[in-house]
Amino acid sequence: MDSVLILAAVAKIAFVLIVVLSYSPLLVWADRRQSAMIQDRVGPNRAGIPIGGKNITLIGLVQPMADALKFMWKEDFIPPKADKLLHGLAPLLSVMPTIGAFAVIPFGDVIWLDHLNEVLPAAPTGHGIPFQIASLNIGILYVFAIGGLGVVGAAIAGYSSDNKYSLLGGLRAASQMVSYEVTLGLSLVACFMTYNSLLLEDMVSWQVQHHWGIWYHPIPFLLFYAGSIAETKRVPFDLPEGESELAGGYFTEYSGMKFGMFMMGEYIAMVVQCAILTAVFFGGFDLAAAPFGFQLFAVSRDGLHLLGHPTAALPMVHWVVSLLYVVSFLIKTTFFLWLTLMIRWSLPRFRYDQLMKLCWRYMLPLSLGWIFLTGMAILFVSK
Amino acid sequence: MEPIQEYEDETSLELPSAPMHLNMGPSHPAMHGTIRMVVDLDGEIVRKVDVQPGYLHRGFEKSCERGTWSQVYPYVDRLNYCSPMLNNVGFSIAVEKLLGIQVPERCQIYRVILGELSRISDHLICNGAMAMELGAFTPCLWLIKVRDWVWDILEHETGARMTHSFGRIGGMAKPPTAQLKEMVRNILPEIDKVLHEVQVTLIRNRIFMDRVQGVGVLSKEDALSYGVTGPMLRATGIDYDVRKANPYSGYETYDFEVPIGHDGDTYDRYLCRLEEINQSCRIIAQAVDRLPDDGPINVDDPRIILPPKDAVYTTIEATIAHFKLVMEGLKPPAGSLYSYTEGGNGELGFFIVSDGSGTPYRVRCRPPCFINLQCAGPMIRGNQIADIVPTFGSVNMIGGECDR
Numbered sequence: 001m002d003s004v005l006i007l008a009a010v011a012k013i014a015f016v017l018i019v020v021l022s023y024s025p026l027l028v029w030a031d032r033r034q035s036a037m038i039q040d041r042v043g044p045n046r047a048g049i050p051i052g053g054k055n056i057t058l059i060g061l062v063q064p065m066a067d068a069l070k071f072m073w074k075e076d077f078i079p080p081k082a083d084k085l086l087h088g089l090a091p092l093l094s095v096m097p098t099i100g101a102f103a104v105i106p107f108g109d110v111i112w113l114d115h116l117n118e119v120l121p122a123a124p125t126g127h128g129i130p131f132q133i134a135s136l137n138i139g140i141l142y143v144f145a146i147g148g149l150g151v152v153g154a155a156i157a158g159y160s161s162d163n164k165y166s167l168l169g170g171l172r173a174a175s176q177m178v179s180y181e182v183t184l185g186l187s188l189v190a191c192f193m194t195y196n197s198l199l200l201e202d203m204v205s206w207q208v209q210h211h212w213g214i215w216y217h218p219i220p221f222l223l224f225y226a227g228s229i230a231e232t233k234r235v236p237f238d239l240p241e242g243e244s245e246l247a248g249g250y251f252t253e254y255s256g257m258k259f260g261m262f263m264m265g266e267y268i269a270m271v272v273q274c275a276i277l278t279a280v281f282f283g284g285f286d287l288a289a290a291p292f293g294f295q296l297f298a299v300s301r302d303g304l305h306l307l308g309h310p311t312a313a314l315p316m317v318h319w320v321v322s323l324l325y326v327v328s329f330l331i332k333t334t335f336f337l338w339l340t341l342m343i344r345w346s347l348p349r350f351r352y353d354q355l356m357k358l359c360w361r362y363m364l365p366l367s368l369g370w371i372f373l374t375g376m377a378i379l380f381v382s383k
Numbered sequence: 384m385e386p387i388q389e390y391e392d393e394t395s396l397e398l399p400s401a402p403m404h405l406n407m408g409p410s411h412p413a414m415h416g417t418i419r420m421v422v423d424l425d426g427e428i429v430r431k432v433d434v435q436p437g438y439l440h441r442g443f444e445k446s447c448e449r450g451t452w453s454q455v456y457p458y459v460d461r462l463n464y465c466s467p468m469l470n471n472v473g474f475s476i477a478v479e480k481l482l483g484i485q486v487p488e489r490c491q492i493y494r495v496i497l498g499e500l501s502r503i504s505d506h507l508i509c510n511g512a513m514a515m516e517l518g519a520f521t522p523c524l525w526l527i528k529v530r531d532w533v534w535d536i537l538e539h540e541t542g543a544r545m546t547h548s549f550g551r552i553g554g555m556a557k558p559p560t561a562q563l564k565e566m567v568r569n570i571l572p573e574i575d576k577v578l579h580e581v582q583v584t585l586i587r588n589r590i591f592m593d594r595v596q597g598v599g600v601l602s603k604e605d606a607l608s609y610g611v612t613g614p615m616l617r618a619t620g621i622d623y624d625v626r627k628a629n630p631y632s633g634y635e636t637y638d639f640e641v642p643i644g645h646d647g648d649t650y651d652r653y654l655c656r657l658e659e660i661n662q663s664c665r666i667i668a669q670a671v672d673r674l675p676d677d678g679p680i681n682v683d684d685p686r687i688i689l690p691p692k693d694a695v696y697t698t699i700e701a702t703i704a705h706f707k708l709v710m711e712g713l714k715p716p717a718g719s720l721y722s723y724t725e726g727g728n729g730e731l732g733f734f735i736v737s738d739g740s741g742t743p744y745r746v747r748c749r750p751p752c753f754i755n756l757q758c759a760g761p762m763i764r765g766n767q768i769a770d771i772v773p774t775f776g777s778v779n780m781i782g783g784e785c786d787r
Contacts, residue, residue, distance in 0.1 A: 039524040164405050168427075168768070235518050236590055244413045244516035244772045346584065348591050349518035351769045352427050 004113070008129045016102050016133060019330070024267040025064035027337060033060055034341045071260035079162045079253050086160035091254065091261035094153030097146045098268040104142050105275045106132040106201045108285050108325040109301065112318060120301045120318045130201060131285075131326070139198035143276060144185055147231070150269060151177040154233075154240060154250050157262070161253035169249025172352060173233065173240035179359045180230040180237075186367040187223035190374035191216075191280050200276070204284030213281040219370050221281045223363050228273035229340060230355070232266055236347040239355060274336035275329075282332050285325035299324055402430055409438045413516055413772045417782030420763075420771065427767045434760050436753070439782035447746035451712025452478055452552060455746060460546040462748065463784040466505035466727035468497045468537065471550030476631055477722035477733040478552045481715040482687065489678045490554050491632045495670045496567065497540065497549070498632075499663040503574070504533045505727030505779075506614075506656040506663075513653065513776030514585060517594055522581045529577045536566050552713060553688050554681025559674065567671050571664050578660060586654065595649040599762040599774030602647060610754045613729025614655045615778065619647035625725035637666045652777040687713050712741030719745075728752040728779050750784040 029044070036043025044060035056062070078087055114126030136142050151174055158170015194216055195203040207213055214221050230237035241249040251262045278284060288298035298305045303315035316324075350358065402423040408414030417439040423431035443462065447455045459470040472494045479486065486494075511526035534544045540560060541547035549556050585591050601611070606619045616623055624641040626634040642658035644651030681688045685704040694701035717739035723732035729751030736745040759778050763771050 035520070039521050040528055041524065164403060168424075238518065239769070242769065244518070245769050247412055345521050347519065348514065348585075348588065348594060350590060351594055351767060353767065354590075354593055 004127060005129070008113075009133070012129075012131065012133050016107070017099070019107075020099060020102055020268055020271060023271045023337075024264045025068065027267045027270065027341075028064045028067065028263070029061055030338065031341055031344070032063065034338070035345045038342075038345045068260070071257045074256035076256040076258060077253070081162040082253065083160040083162075086156050087253075088258070090153050090157035090160060091258040091265070092153075093156060094150050094265040095261045095268065097149035097153075098265050098272055100146050101143045101272045102275070103133040104136055104139060104200055105272075105279060106130065106204055106284055107329050108322055111322050116319045117317060119303060119315045120321070131322070132201060135199065135201060137199070139202075140188065140192075140200055140276070140280075141198060143272070144181065147269070147272065148177075148181055150231075150265065151181075153265070157254070158240075158250035161250070163253050165246045165248065166250050166252045169240045169242065169246050169252070172242070172246075173250050176233070176237065176239060176355060177231060179356060180227045183223060183359055183363045183367055184227040184231060186364065186371065187220040187227060188280060189367070190220050190370050193371070193374050193378060200279045200284070204279055204286065207283040208286045208288075212283040212286070217281065217370070217374075219366060221277070223367050223370075224280070225277060225336075227359075227363065228270075228277065229343065230359070232269040232273060232340075234266070234270065234340060235344040236349045237355060238349055239352055242349070270337060270340055271333065274333045274340065277336055278329060278332040285329040287324055287328040299328075407771070413775060415780065415782060417786065418780060420775075422763075422768070422771070424768060427769070429763055429766055429768055429771065432760050432763050432771075434756060436756060436780070436782075436785050439786040441783075441787070443787040444746055444748065447743050449742065451741050452715065452743055453708075453712060455743065456548045456550055457546065459550075459748075460548050461783050462750065462787065463505065463727050463731075463752070463781045464545060465508045465781055466498075466501035467545060467547050468501035468541075468549065469505070469724070469726045470731065471547065472498045472632070473722070473724040473726060473731045474733055475550040475552055476724060477720070477735050478715060480722050481718060481720055481735060481737060482552070482713075483716075484553055484682050484684065484687065486554055486682055487679045488633070489558075489675050490680045492670050492674045493555055493559050493680065494550075494632050495634070495637070496559075496563070496667055496674065497537065499667045499670070500533050500537060500567075502727055503660050503663050504530045504537075506660050507533070509727075509776070509779040510581075510653055510656050513649075513773055514581075514591075516772045516776050517591065519585060519588075519591065522584050525577050525581055529574055532570050532573065536563070536570065539563075539566065551681065551688070553684065558680040564671050564674065567667060571668055574660070574664055578657065582657070586657070592650065594769075595653060595773050595777075597646070597648050597650075598766060598770045599649045599652075599777065600647055601758055601762055605758065605761065606647065609757050611729070611758060613726070613751050613755065614652055614659060615755050615758070616729065617641060618644035618651035618655045620645045625723055625730055629723070631724055634666075637669050639663075639666050649773045649777045714739060714741050721749075723749070726751050726784075728755060728781065728784070748784075748787060750787060752778065752780050753785045753787075756780050756785060 033043050035041075044063035045057055047060075047063040047066040048055035048057035049062060050056070078084055108131035110128040110130050112120060112124040112126060112128050115121065115124050154173035154177065155170045158166045158168070158173065161167075191203070191213055192198055194213070195206045197203060197206070203213070233240050241251070243249075246252070251259055254262060289296040296306075299316070299321060301318075301321060303321070304313055306313040402425050405422050405424055406419065407422060408419040409417060414420065417436070419435040419438065421433040421435065422429050441461075443458050446458055455474060456471060459474045460467040462470045507526045507530045511523040511530075515523035537547065538544045540563060541549040541556070601615065601619055603619045603621055606616050606621065612623065620643055622641055622643055625631075627641055639662045642655050642662065644655050689708055690701035690704050695705045715737040717737055719734065719736040721732055721734045723730050725731070730749065731751055732749030734745070734747040734749070735743060738744040755778050759775055759780070762774050766774070
């Protein structure tokens, strides 16, 4: 039986890696297509694979592949006076933790291997495999802890490049990410209080039983979303790059695949943040629509329920339900990724002092205030 | 008992820190590739700034002294390459004043139309680039789209999208095409539509307003003492536009307003340029209505204007006139004068000296943005490093014009 668990763990890791690593080129593509659509341009339409005299461009999807190839074959330039060890270490430090953060994200419900081909009974037996790589007891704190390592990557990149622009960018990155980490964590505290757990899978199952977190915590959602964009250094918070004043910021001196790793790290961090957003505020893999407490439909473990009816209107086999859950989670995540892209192409960027003011003067007090309100509400309800 | 001197040595406790000396440019995205700023940074604050133009110096003024007067046109095209037609018109008017001639009304109206189209494209580029450097890429590309429409018209009229070389002393190279009126009338409402979109995305955008309001402030007194002109001067609240103050090409007969700011900050400069685009559209709409469908476009003087090509091949008079004009050039009377028009960035002046021969003795250009650029240093000093970008962007330094 242990071999089944090991196999399952390997399969889950492979699944997460494939999903995550394919998200990053897809996001590059979406970024370009999206910006082209907003800006009345054509977008990537040249890079293609010539097959039988035709140029197969796959609506621009070949472009990210060409980009990846280009990254690999480009000269890996290291400035002569740069710290070679740290210069090489920085891109790794900014990619690896972001991938590692996926370990605790639940992509789907528990899978019961013995019941795959039947409608799940109320009391399933056998091995239940949770659809997440590791269920750590510190839960989401692990994400914050390991995500915080990204700061180190950016700061080291800025420090080791022997370039003043890089140094300024690294300093900006360090102060910005450390500041927003605080807001990011505090904005979720109210949710922990409601869900009474730090585990992402518990949060999701709480939301499945009650309602999505967004109905209880709209303000933390906004704070967390803004903070997560700042954490991933995207417009309007892309000051560490500051392409117009800092000429690329902390990765000015990077080329080839090392630069590609910073890009990848940025996109993967976006996926992580949007996945957490989905899990904490939008019911994770939950597939239900219940506006104002009135349930229109819900896909439970045994199938499709309509209008709050206790028995399933359309019973579904367990593997179908599990698949639907994973797809639902990915679609929700993708929606927020798309929204992030939209924001990236419609707003100008902040200035350094405005950014700090926004964090410490507005977002932090707001999140603290919301924690207070939530505490009061919980006290009131429990009495 | 003596009191403890607890504040005495506080400064010695601080770490020694020197300002960071940073070279920005000439290869830097915000420096347009043609300028260098040496800044002393205290954290993010700019303590000292030294603006060093001159990287695009090509000897414009000296180059003018070796050809004929007409051969200056390709050079003036490359002064302010965002609005070459305004330079063409400005130089034409200068030489025409020296010659003491007046171009026909049809030519004047044609010059107004093409010149204002050029002004629109100049302001579009300036505002668009400034927004882009603030991270707002989308409005920038919308404005670039409009500029492309404008350039389509200019290309249709002159044969070139950017360096037209279309002006002539005593007229224009070609009469207006038959499609000009229709093309211009089609484009004007479209420009208005896109400008509205840009306004919606930017000028009430909190982030954008925070970035540009109160940044790069230029006071009225400073602006006047530096000799600033154009939208930069008008943004400080001074009502000076050469088209109103000293009209040429019949600008006094058009109904348009000169937008005035009052704070002199980057936001006002942005709004001034945006409104000037609208006013230019107004002028163009009036000019298109007035433009006669036929009539002379050039002055009727064989000593100034080349004869028609078929006449050159068939008549001896035209052949001789053509030969004299091409080999010797037209000969303005000896003398000098300063003539000024409203260019894209302000007062575009030409001080020309003729010794009576067919070659200019001296062509001195008063480039508006070189004089405007003097204020860049004082405007940037004390602000943050990120403020350099919008402030410098709104000065609209055009390398070709500034460095000549």
